Amino acid sequence: MSEPEEATVYDLVGGEQFFTELTAAFYRGVTADPELRALYPETDLGPAEERLRLFLIQYWGGPSTYSETRGHPRLRMRHAPYPIDTDMRDRWLRHMEAALNEQEVHPIIADAMWKYFTMAAISMVNVPDGDPVERAFLEAEGESS
Numbered sequence: 001m002s003e004p005e006e007a008t009v010y011d012l013v014g015g016e017q018f019f020t021e022l023t024a025a026f027y028r029g030v031t032a033d034p035e036l037r038a039l040y041p042e043t044d045l046g047p048a049e050e051r052l053r054l055f056l057i058q059y060w061g062g063p064s065t066y067s068e069t070r071g072h073p074r075l076r077m078r079h080a081p082y083p084i085d086t087d088m089r090d091r092w093l094r095h096m097e098a099a100l101n102e103q104e105v106h107p108i109i110a111d112a113m114w115k116y117f118t119m120a121a122i123s124m125v126n127v128p129d130g131d132p133v134e135r136a137f138l139e140a141e142g143e144s145s
């Protein structure tokens with residue numbers, strides 16, 4: 001007897017539309033934040049919004065269009081060209097938090113997403129600040145890549 005398929009977070013939030021609205025709200029925040037906006041190389045943020053949207057759809061259990069078009073995510077490597085310090089991390093997170101708060105979503109799911117975003121954003125920092133543990137971590141990462 002086959003196991004019933006488990007519902008994914010993608011299903012639970014109602015599918016694609018949730019992620020379309022989340023990333024649109026997030027990029028409205030980025031657009032209004034000149035210092036963070038300056039990190040994004042393209043004049044048009046539309047393609048970046050679409051990449052984040054497809055990535056999140058895939059990550060939370062929806063269709064894998066992201067990997068079919070972009071390959072393996074390797075997010076830390078893809079962020080290496082952009083200097084991300086803790087200030088940029090916090091700006092990114094602030095806009096994602098606001099975007100998440102705009103959505104109607106069960107608090108358990110919002111919590112899970114927020115935990116994931118926090119962890120992922122922390123791991124994207126590639127410019128060390130004064131913290132010695134972070135500095136040692138980033139130096140070790142640099143040697144191994």
Ligand code: HEM
Pocket residue numbers: 039040041047048049051052055070075078079082084088089090092093117120121122124125
């Ligand atoms: C910590 C702060 C972060 C900053 C400042 C930042 C900034 C950027 C920039 C400048 C780009 C290039 C724009 C583009 O051409 O797509 C980018 C791409 C991307 N970011 Fe971030 N990012 C951050 C965190 C994150 C996190 C936490 C995630 C996922 C949860 C994420 C997911 C992505 C994805 C999927 C792409 C497109 C990758 C590709 O396919 O080329 N980013 N980000």
